[in-house]
Amino acid sequence: ESVMTGITEIKDAFDVLFESLILRNYHDWTEQELLPLTYTYLVGAFGLAKVDAEVSVLRPTAKTGVGRVDFVVDGVAVELAVRANYQNAANLNANTNRTEVEKLMKYSGKALLVLFDFSTHPMSHEALEAFRVLPTLGRGNHNRFPFNIGYFHCDGTRDYKRIRV
16 A cells, blocks of 8 residues: 655755755756756656656636646655756746746645755845735636645755645
């Protein structure tokens, strides 16, 4: 009998991945460069049967009404945002990641936004708290679901938040 994977196990896996990336000097890799490596790592950590990439989810503000989350790990939707060491802080801010938040808010299962920060300056507490200001989903009565945020910075800073909607 298989046990469902929870947010904690997935955050722990991303913690191991982040530490490994730092040790191997992947500081200047972007999100697009890290996505295939992350998929491979997640398959190794959780098994091929439990990991899917680029999964369609509801996104009411998109013209098609559909968006794609980076991964679904055993039913948990995961979006990854990365700030390489040379990139602007805006890469990880709430406004830049609005579409990711919309997709996670509409996902009816557990959801996790992973923020990898390879810069020399960690995000402020206020910048992370800004994720609590939720984007509007347009007209209509929308079901919205809570999601989690895992923030990882190379100085050892870790921050985890549950965003209630």
